[in-house]
Amino acid sequence: MTLAAQRWPAFAEPIAGRKRPGARTVYRMELAKMRRLIRVRVIAVLAIIGPFLAVAALHLQSATPGDTAFGQWVHVSGFAIPMVVLGFAAQWIAPGLAAVVAGDIFSAEDHFGTWKTVLTRSCSRGQLFTGKFLAALTFGLALGLLLTVTDLLAGLLAGTQPVVGLGGQLVPAGHATLLVVLSYLSDLPPLLGFTALAVLLSVVSRSSVVGIGGVVAITFLLQVVTLLSLPAWAQLALLSTPFQAWHGFWAQPAFYGEFSWGLVTCAGWFAACAAGSWLVFRRRTIGVAP
Amino acid sequence: MRRSLAAVLGAAAVLAPILSGCGSTGITAAPLQSSISSTFANLYVLQQADQGNPRPSLRSLHSHTGCLKGTPAMPQGGSGNWLCYITYYPSGPAYPVIAKYKVDVQTDGCYAADGDGPASVNGSPTITGPHYQQVINPLALIDGCFDFT
Numbered sequence: 001m002t003l004a005a006q007r008w009p010a011f012a013e014p015i016a017g018r019k020r021p022g023a024r025t026v027y028r029m030e031l032a033k034m035r036r037l038i039r040v041r042v043i044a045v046l047a048i049i050g051p052f053l054a055v056a057a058l059h060l061q062s063a064t065p066g067d068t069a070f071g072q073w074v075h076v077s078g079f080a081i082p083m084v085v086l087g088f089a090a091q092w093i094a095p096g097l098a099a100v101v102a103g104d105i106f107s108a109e110d111h112f113g114t115w116k117t118v119l120t121r122s123c124s125r126g127q128l129f130t131g132k133f134l135a136a137l138t139f140g141l142a143l144g145l146l147l148t149v150t151d152l153l154a155g156l157l158a159g160t161q162p163v164v165g166l167g168g169q170l171v172p173a174g175h176a177t178l179l180v181v182l183s184y185l186s187d188l189p190p191l192l193g194f195t196a197l198a199v200l201l202s203v204v205s206r207s208s209v210v211g212i213g214g215v216v217a218i219t220f221l222l223q224v225v226t227l228l229s230l231p232a233w234a235q236l237a238l239l240s241t242p243f244q245a246w247h248g249f250w251a252q253p254a255f256y257g258e259f260s261w262g263l264v265t266c267a268g269w270f271a272a273c274a275a276g277s278w279l280v281f282r283r284r285t286i287g288v289a290p
Numbered sequence: 291m292r293r294s295l296a297a298v299l300g301a302a303a304v305l306a307p308i309l310s311g312c313g314s315t316g317i318t319a320a321p322l323q324s325s326i327s328s329t330f331a332n333l334y335v336l337q338q339a340d341q342g343n344p345r346p347s348l349r350s351l352h353s354h355t356g357c358l359k360g361t362p363a364m365p366q367g368g369s370g371n372w373l374c375y376i377t378y379y380p381s382g383p384a385y386p387v388i389a390k391y392k393v394d395v396q397t398d399g400c401y402a403a404d405g406d407g408p409a410s411v412n413g414s415p416t417i418t419g420p421h422y423q424q425v426i427n428p429l430a431l432i433d434g435c436f437d438f439t
Contacts, residue, residue, distance in 0.1 A: 069400060069433045072426060164428060166400070166435045167325075168332030226397055229368045231313025232438055235397055244398045247435040252328065257439035258398070 021123050026131025027138075030105065034139060039100055047146045051154035055081055058158070069166060069247065078158030079176040082151040083183065083250075089147075090187045090243045095194035095219045096212070097143060102136035102198035103211025106281070110206040115286045129281050133199060133274065140195040141188065148184035155180065167252025183246035186259055189266035190242040194219070196273035197239070203277045236261045239269050315368045316438035317395055322372065323355040325436035326393070326403060330355070330376050333428040340428070342420025346380060353378040357393065369397045387411070391432065399438035405430045 034040050058074055058081065065071040068087050073080035109115045118128060160173040171179065194215060202211030222240035235241055242262025248255040331353040339345050357374040359366050372393040377386050389411050391403040405412025412429040419425050 066431065067402070069402075069435075072431055072433075076426060164333070164336070166329075166433055168329035168336070168428070168432065168434065170332075170336065229315050229317075229370075229397065232316035233313055235315070236439065241398065244400070247398065247400050248437060251325070251435050251437075252332070255437040257437045261439055 021121065021127075023123070023127040023130040023134070026123060026128050027134050030132055030135035031138065034101060034135060037101075040139070043097055043100065043143065044146070047143060048150055051082070051085065051147070051151045052157070054085060055154045055158045069250075070163070073164055076159075077161040077163035077176075078155040079160070079163040079171070079173070079180060080155075081158055082155040082180050085151055086183060086187065086246070087244075090191075091223060091240060092219065094144075094147075094187070094191055094243075095198075096216045098140040098191055098195045099198035099212045099215035101139040102195040103202045103213075103215055104208040105132050105136050105202065106199065106277075107202040107206050107208045107211050111208060119286060125282060129278055133196075133277070136195055136199055137192055140191050144184070144188045144191050148181060151184065152177070152180050165252060166247060166250040169252045171250070179249050182249055186246045186249070186262075187243055189263055189270075190239055193239050193242075193266040193269040193273070196270045196277070200273040200277045200280075203281050237265055237268075239265065242266055315397065317369055317397070317399060318367045319357045319359075319372075321399075321436040321438070322393070322395060322401065323357050323374070325434050326357070326374055326391070326401070326432070327353045327355045327376060329432055329434040330389070330429070331378065333432060334378065334380070336428045337417065340419055340425050341417055351378045351380065352383070369395050371395075372401075374403065389429070398435075400433070400435040403432040403434070405432075 055078075062075070064074055065084055068084055070080040070083040070087070074084055109118060119125065123131075156177075162170045162172050163176050165171045165179075197218065198211055198215045201214040202208065205211060205214070219240070222238055225238065226235070226240055230238075236258070241258070242265055245256075245259035245262045248258050331348050331351045334351060334353075335346060335348060353376055355374050355376045357372050359368070359370065359372045372395055374391045374393050376389045376391065378389070379386055387408070389408065390406040391412070392406050393401050393403040395401040407413060412427070414427055415430045416424045417427040
C-alpha cells in the first residue's frame with residue numbers, strides 16, 4: 001500500500017517553522033547535561049567559595065607563602081592574594097579542572113554505549129562534534145571567568161592598599177585591579193589549549209580516565225620539563241609557559257613578549273588538538289566491537 | 291592507549307635534555323642586571339619612605355649591578371643561582387654602597403633575590419617605621435621578572 005503525497009501522517013511532516021537540529025541543538029543539549037553533573041556543580045561551588053576561604057585562611061595565620069611572587073605581600077595588600085592563587089592554581093589545577101568536562105564529553109558516550117543512539121538522530125557527525133567541542137570550551141571559559149571575578153572580589157575584600165609590582169614599583173589600587181583582571185584573562189588561552197588537549201585524549205582513547213588523568217599527568221610532566229634549562233624557543237612552545245606570561249604585565253616597564261608568543265603557542269596546540277580530534281572522530285567506526 | 295601515553299612521556303623525557311643543547315635560554319647577565327638595578331632602586335625608595343626618612347630620588351641613586359653565575363670561567367647564562375652586587379649612591383657620588391644578593395633565577399625570567407648584606411640594608415626581614423611599627427623590609431627579598439624572549 002502506498003500513501004498519496006498529501007496523505008503522510010502528521011508526525012512524519014517537518015513541523016512548520018522548525019529547522020532540523022544542528023550544532024546549536026547539540027551544544028544546548030550538552031550544556032543542559034553539564035549543568036546536571038555533580039562534579040560540575042562541585043567545581044562551580046568551589047570556584048565561588050574557594051577564594052574567600054583562602055583569604056580567611058590567610059587571615060588566621062601570620063605566615064606568608066614566601067617562595068612565590070607576591071607571596072610576601074599577602075598580608076599587606078589584597079591584590080597580592082589573587083596573584084599568589086593564580087601563580088599556583090593556573091599551573092597545577094586549572095588544566096585538570098577543564099579536563100573534568102572536556103576529557104569526558106566524548107568518551108562518556110563510549111562508556112555508556114550511546115554513540116549509536118546519538119548518531120541516529122538527525123544531525124551529522126560534524127554537527128555533533130562541533131556542539132560537544134564548543135560545550136567543552138564554554139565550560140573552560142566560564143570557569144576561567146568565574147575565578148577571575150571571585151578571586152578579584154576576595155582580594156578586594158581583604159584590602160585595597162597599593163601592591164608592590166614585579167619591578168619594585170608601587171601599583172595603586174585602580175591599576176592593580178586592571179592588572180589582576182588582565183593577568184587572569186591572559187591565562188584563558190592556555191586553559192582553552194588544555195581543553196582541546198583533553199578532548200583529543202578523550203576522543204582517541206575513548207576513555208574518560210585517559211581524558212582526565214592524561215591531562216593531569218601532562219600538566220605535571222610539563223611542570224617538570226619547565227624546570228630544565230631549555231632553549232627559549234622550546235620553553236615558549238610548551239603549553240604551560242603562557243600561564244606565566246602575566247608576570248610581564250607587573251614589571252616596570254611592562255613587557256608582553258612572552259604573552260604574544262604564548263598566543264601563538266596556544267593557537268598552535270589548539271588547532272593541532274582540534275584537528276586531530278576531528279580526524280579521528282570522523283573516521284571512527286561505531287557499533288562494531290573494537 | 292596507556293602504552294602510547296607512556297611512549298609520549300618517555301619520548302619527552304629523552305628529548306628534553308637533547309633539546310637543551312641547542313639555542314640560548316634567553317637568561318643572561320645583561321637583562322638580569324638591568325632588571326634588578328631598577329627594581330632595587332624602586333624598593334630602596336620605598337624602604338626609605340617606610341622608615342619615615344626623606345624620599346631619595348631614583349636618579350640620584352645611580353644603581354648599577356654586576357651578576358655572576360658560579361665562577362667567571364663558567365658559562366654565564368641559564369636559570370639557577372646567580373650572585374649579584376648592586377652598587378648605589380645614597381649619600382652622594384663619593385660614597386658608594388654595595389648590596390649583595392643571592393638570586394634564584396627561574397626558567398621563565400622571574401627571580402627571587404635574597405639579601406646577603408649589608409645587614410642594615412637587606413639583612414632583616416622587617417624594618418621599623420616612624421611610629422615604631424614593624425613593616426616588611428622591601429629589600430630583604432626582591433621578586434622581579436625580565437623578558438627572556
